[in-house]
Amino acid sequence: DGRSRARNGLNPPPRDYTSSEAAIELTRDRMIQSVTHGRPGTAMIAWKTELSEAEIEGVVDYVRNTFMHLGNQAAATRAKPSAALLASPGGVLYIQVCAMCHGETGTRQTVGNMNPPPRDFTAPAVIAELNRKRMIASITKGRPGTAMRAFGERLSKAEIESLADFISAAYMNNANAK
Known part of the structure; x- marks a missing residue:
């Protein structure tokens, strides 16, 4: 939910992946791009030199499947x-x-x-x-x-x-x- 101890020291604060807005706004592709290349103006750094493409996809899928309330949205697209x-x-x-x-x-x-x-x-x-x-x-x-x-x-x-x-x-x- 983005409410870690580091939250108060980050501007902007981390994203709340449990919100309904996150489920609507954050597509899997956008999240993969964010993890791969980082997000300018945020604390989100690029991980493309540290993680393989499969590892990045795994992290994104874990976050989406564990924390995001996708309802049947993901199933409907499959x-x-x-x-x-x-x-x-x-x-x-x-x-x-x-x-x-x-x-x-x-x-x-x-x-x-x-x-x-x-x-x-x-x-x-x-x-x-x-x-x-x-x-x-x-x-x-x-x-x-x-x-x-x-x-x-x-x-x-x-x-x-x-x-x-x-x-x-x-x-x-x-x-x-x-």
Whole structure:
């Protein structure tokens, strides 16, 4: 919310990312540009020499997903997977088992308020981190400290693999299909 100890020493003060104005005014692209090149006249310095493009995108996505009240705005801009993908075995399972937490568009825009929130499969940092093996392990064994429960006893190995493949194809552009 920008109310850190440093706030009083900064002119202008830091941005309040939790405000509805921030959610409306600050697009993802604008935030990436601000982190990359800094904001003249503010304490926001450029990070392009310290962080990679993927790291900058990860920071922006973290701020947007953790602090900004985007409602269904982000989900509305993301298309649902194709009808063919949704009709695949993995797509059918995803809608039945995963969409309640991760959302129909993979962006975790759901009615729940989980802490920590579910993964946004479309976030660049998540795409860079998750591979097929990791997704299969998470689906099978769950993720300690999160709401992600184990499905290894409920779903077959083939079903779990089809879920991982669907998530990769539908939300990660097959970036981590291997």
